[in-house]
Amino acid sequence: MGKLRFLWEELMGSFWFIPILIILFSIGLASMLIYFDRTVDIESMGILRNILTESADSARSVLSTISGAMIGVAGTVFSITLVALTLASSQFGSRLLKNFMHERLNQVVLGTYVSIYVYCLIILNVVKDNDNEVFIPTLSILVAILAAIGNIILLIVFIHHISISIQASKVISDISSSLMKNIESIFSEELDEENPTGTSNTESLDHYTKEFPHSKELKSPKSGYLQYLYNESLFKVAKKHEYIIVTLHRIGSYIVKNQPIITLYSKTEFTEESVINFEDHMILGNSRTTQRDAEHSIHQMVEIACRALSPGINDPFTAISCIDNLTSTLCYLTEVKFPSKYKFDEEDQLRYVHEPLTYQGALDAAFLQIRQFSKGSPSVVIRLMEAMITIYNYTHHSIHKKAVREHVEMIMKVAENSFEESHDLEDIRKRSEAILENS
Structure with missing residues (x-):
């Protein structure tokens, strides 16, 4: 579960995942509203007469205007984001760009404008006015108009957010908040x-491995930064196989291909079946992350x-x-x-060693x-x-x-x-x- 949680948080922090979710939501919303328009007849009475669209030409004109404006503003939003990233890179360093890309508002704004464009295209496709059928999805068009008004407000909020997000005080404050959240x-x-140190035993590792004459080093299959290390799962594996597992690197360390990454100690000879697949318990990536790497958050500051x-x-x-x-x-x-750094089982036997x-x-x-x-x-x-x-x-x-x-x-x-x-x-x-x- 820890590894899945790590991957989920990394996915949520990507620049594309939230926009795609919003686009998929807009497709589902369009389909639902079209179905509702076909099954329910909404009469244009009272104040609705000034809001609902009653002709096919007007419907096409409104939807075309909204869709063209939304995709145009989406390009503007993307350009503004790139300018902000460029300024941030030159002022604070390129390694901090990931913090700006993880900004939830940036992801939501980009996804919202593109999704309204897709929504209008779907609604525009079902507008009919011919001898066989007349269908004007009035409620769907009303939602498109309201969404366009909401996006205008969102654009103002986005410009304000971008203007302050590249200020040094705001960047430092955001990194500090993220650091404290990570530390806590x-x-x-x-x-x-x-x-105070959290260490209950000061004996050396050799003291515990005297009764474990067989050892085996597991080497990294590739080069990269150690982004995640699932200590609990490794501890459970050590208890199950009666090993002492020693991890040789801390989260955030750069590991070279074929470099020893774990040492196993056992009382019996190792077999092919008994050697653990350590790749299931850690993640190697191209860059450091702040999720479980407190030192990396400090380095950003x-x-x-x-x-x-x-x-x-x-x-x-x-x-x-x-x-x-x-x-x-x-x-x-x-x-x-x-x-x-030492983790013992219920029988006070050392099972897991890491570098915190x-x-x-x-x-x-x-x-x-x-x-x-x-x-x-x-x-x-x-x-x-x-x-x-x-x-x-x-x-x-x-x-x-x-x-x-x-x-x-x-x-x-x-x-x-x-x-x-x-x-x-x-x-x-x-x-x-x-x-x-x-x-």
């Missing part, structure tokens, strides 16, 4: 006061900050905004339980590159120090505090080597004392 889904358990700090752009305010949002994420991570994201890894992913690019920008370096102070105040355990102190020391070295103004250096040194003096 992955790290849902609260921190154990006695076990870091990329914006690093591009903002490049000499060609030199926008420290955008970088500072990224630092603020990353600080919020890291403060949240100080309160959650990171999963253990750690607090140190998340902290490094968030701030190492920004610190490296911040040299020569005192305001960004000072904000980095302020971020470390905020995060340090949220941490309650020594292992987290040690990781933060290491970053404070690295930020101080950048300040000492790049600050030209003594007052700036003295300012950041005073800020760091509150942390370094407690080490």
